[in-house]
Amino acid sequence: MNNNEIILEVKNLVKYFPVAGESFGKSSLLKAVDDVSFTIRRGETLGLVGESGCGKTTVGRTIIRLYEPTSGKVIFKGKDIVTAKPKEMKSIRRQIQMIFQDPYASLNPRMTVSDIIGEPLDIHQLAKGEARKNRIHELLHMVGLNAEHATRYPHEFSGGQRQRIGIARALAVEPEFIICDEPISALDVSIQAQVINLLEELQENLGLTYLFIAHDLAMVKHISTRIAVMYLGKIVEIAESHELFANPQHPYTQALLSAIPVPDPKTAKAHKRIILEGDVPSPINPPAGCRFHTRCRFAKEICTEQEPEFKGDNRHQVACHLV
Amino acid sequence: MTAPLLEIKDLRVSFFIPAGEVQAVRGISFTLEKGESLAIVGESGCGKSVTAQSIMRLLQSPPAKIVGGSILFQGKDLLKLTESEMEKVRGNEIGMIFQDPMTSLNPTMKIGKQIAEGVRLHMKVTPEDAKKRVLEMERLVGLPHPERRYNQYPHEFSGGMRQRTMIAMSLACEPKLVIADEPTTALDVTIQAQILELMKDIQKRLHTAIILITHDLGIVADLCHRVLVMYAGKIIESGSIEDIFYHPQHPYTWGLLKSIPQIHSQEKHRLVPIPGQPPDLIKPPAGCAFMPRCKYAMKVCVEHDPADFQITEGHKAACWLLHPAAAAIKEAAEREARA
Numbered sequence: 001m002n003n004n005e006i007i008l009e010v011k012n013l014v015k016y017f018p019v020a021g022e023s024f025g026k027s028s029l030l031k032a033v034d035d036v037s038f039t040i041r042r043g044e045t046l047g048l049v050g051e052s053g054c055g056k057t058t059v060g061r062t063i064i065r066l067y068e069p070t071s072g073k074v075i076f077k078g079k080d081i082v083t084a085k086p087k088e089m090k091s092i093r094r095q096i097q098m099i100f101q102d103p104y105a106s107l108n109p110r111m112t113v114s115d116i117i118g119e120p121l122d123i124h125q126l127a128k129g130e131a132r133k134n135r136i137h138e139l140l141h142m143v144g145l146n147a148e149h150a151t152r153y154p155h156e157f158s159g160g161q162r163q164r165i166g167i168a169r170a171l172a173v174e175p176e177f178i179i180c181d182e183p184i185s186a187l188d189v190s191i192q193a194q195v196i197n198l199l200e201e202l203q204e205n206l207g208l209t210y211l212f213i214a215h216d217l218a219m220v221k222h223i224s225t226r227i228a229v230m231y232l233g234k235i236v237e238i239a240e241s242h243e244l245f246a247n248p249q250h251p252y253t254q255a256l257l258s259a260i261p262v263p264d265p266k267t268a269k270a271h272k273r274i275i276l277e278g279d280v281p282s283p284i285n286p287p288a289g290c291r292f293h294t295r296c297r298f299a300k301e302i303c304t305e306q307e308p309e310f311k312g313d314n315r316h317q318v319a320c321h322l323v
Numbered sequence: 324m325t326a327p328l329l330e331i332k333d334l335r336v337s338f339f340i341p342a343g344e345v346q347a348v349r350g351i352s353f354t355l356e357k358g359e360s361l362a363i364v365g366e367s368g369c370g371k372s373v374t375a376q377s378i379m380r381l382l383q384s385p386p387a388k389i390v391g392g393s394i395l396f397q398g399k400d401l402l403k404l405t406e407s408e409m410e411k412v413r414g415n416e417i418g419m420i421f422q423d424p425m426t427s428l429n430p431t432m433k434i435g436k437q438i439a440e441g442v443r444l445h446m447k448v449t450p451e452d453a454k455k456r457v458l459e460m461e462r463l464v465g466l467p468h469p470e471r472r473y474n475q476y477p478h479e480f481s482g483g484m485r486q487r488t489m490i491a492m493s494l495a496c497e498p499k500l501v502i503a504d505e506p507t508t509a510l511d512v513t514i515q516a517q518i519l520e521l522m523k524d525i526q527k528r529l530h531t532a533i534i535l536i537t538h539d540l541g542i543v544a545d546l547c548h549r550v551l552v553m554y555a556g557k558i559i560e561s562g563s564i565e566d567i568f569y570h571p572q573h574p575y576t577w578g579l580l581k582s583i584p585q586i587h588s589q590e591k592h593r594l595v596p597i598p599g600q601p602p603d604l605i606k607p608p609a610g611c612a613f614m615p616r617c618k619y620a621m622k623v624c625v626e627h628d629p630a631d632f633q634i635t636e637g638h639k640a641a642c643w644l645l646h647p648a649a650a651a652i653k654e655a656a657e658r659e660a661r662a
Contacts, residue, residue: 193594217586262541
């Protein structure tokens with residue numbers, strides 16, 4: 001297996017949502033994702049972080065065309081997903097799966113676990129009868145549940161177990177690439193670690209590639225090979241995981257990292273936080289130039305006028321005028 | 324020594340639902356000194372929020388019922404007060420900050436009026452003075468343009484600003500104690516940092532005692548003096564933040580600390596999750612509630628609920644490993660937990 005093979009390439013991805021305007025009859029555009037590009041190599045985990053409303057979830061959903069992109073390309077193993085026909089899309093969706101944030105809302109309460117996990121097998125006609133049943137049991141076993149869980153309903157499970165069911169459903173079609181959209185945010189701390197360890201084991205055993213979307217930076221650092229930081233629809237910095245934490249370049253990344261609460265009293269007391277003033281501006285009418293300039297400690301005139309370009313090498317890229 | 328500000332003795336709270344009695348809080352006792360900042364940590368369903376709501380007497384009954392114990396606040400038992408006496412305590416002597424600023428503000432009422440409501444009720448001031456007080460509070464919590472904010476509605480505020488409003492409301496009558504139930508859980512990290520700085524600053528200036536309820540150990544390390552760790556309706560360990568972070572004694576506390584990733588470490592190591600899940604509190608186990616998930620469980624843990632063992636002044640844990648007879652196992656377990 002070639003480790004440098006690029007499995008997914010996102011090129012200038014744009015997703016605007018129309019929203020009702022301030023005055024009647026006029027609609028405006030919410031620029032959820034605005035010209036985002038990145039690549040993911042086979043077998044790695046790319047962490048995508050940012051605060052609510054920065055567009056990270058929209059990126060994930062647009063990649064698999066749960067939302068139709070406004071423009072841009074999403075190239076999966078050499079094929080553009082954006083222009084793929086419905087038939088091709090079906091085969092692509094077999095290779096790209098998704099794990100959702102809310103384990104309560106993402107499982108149909110009226111279906112048994114066996115039906116939930118079996119549904120993708122039926123859709124893609126992968127197994128029938130006895131083979132289907134065996135496959136379901138195998139999948140349950142893979143995610144740390146057992147065969148007797150198959151006949152139960154989602155409400156009989158805890159949050160962590162439901163997330164395991166969601167993972168089993170995603171694995172049913174033997175995907176190569178999984179988009180994990182905040183898979184642990186709804187779980188308790190001790191359960192989060194269980195699910196993260198499971199995802200890591202599965203990655204090792206099955207050679208999976210992950211796009212890991214989350215706002216918990218400590219967890220993202222733990223699981224990711226590389227991390228991309230988003231702010232208001234744009235990626236502002238992308239680097240290898242350790243490099244980003246050791247040497248954050250963008251003022252937003254610096255503030256974001258310094259805001260993580262440190263679970264160690266001595267460090268926490270000595271730790272100086274960079275406090276960002278105010279709130280994130282509206283993505284309906286984002287600031288001109290660098291989108292972060294309204295909250296940036298170092299903003300200069302150029303930042304209000306010109307949009308910064310990406311600078312740096314393959315290991316570390318940043319979009320800021322001052323670097 | 325003067326009496327503590329708050330003293331809770333053997334508090335028991337149950338929810339009576341068709342399936343049976345859920346024993347949410349199963350006999351907890353603790354004290355809080357004036358100006359002290361105490362954290363209650365634990366996972367969903369451990370009883371931390373129920374404890375907070377019992378102090379404020381906000382639990383809906385039925386299904387909830389305070390089955391036993393006492394809550395002494397400045398010497399008087401809050402559980403014995405009538406509803407109208409309790410109203411004088413709520414918002415006046417004890418303030419509360421809720422998790423979700425979106426649903427805990429009245430959407431049809433102007434922000435200024437909402438903050439003023441408590442002031443008018445408890446402080447017996449003229450409307451003009453109440454407004455002055457509100458503007459002063461808005462400034463204290465860092466709401467920009469206080470005059471303009473006064474006449475706005477909650478939907479015009481961002482999550483961070485709403486939480487600032489909640490804090491302003493909880494502090495407006497200068498309470499001696501503020502209970503903050505997951506005050507930053509619904510907020511983004513950079514906004515969380517703003518709110519934590521604000522709470523730290525206010526505590527320094529006003530010397531308000533704080534009970535902070537959270538599941539995030541990072542926030543605790545920064546904001547609090549003392550920590551109670553709760554599990555399945557009981558306090559399983561309590562001590563200063565140094566005790567809990569540097570000399571934890573209970574296997575559950577070890578588990579909590581080991582299941583969070585270390586952002587400052589260079590090499591990658593596997594997280595050590597706690598296997599299984601918390602027990603069902605309709606049928607709480609006879610022995611230690613953590614036993615089924617505990618690696619070091621012994622025979623005694625199955626049948627007998629562990630007693631509190633005093634480790635040092637102010638540091639207690641409820642675990643049989645601390646019994647002198649288990650010294651050898653404890654030592655081995657501790658070595659492993661440190662590794």
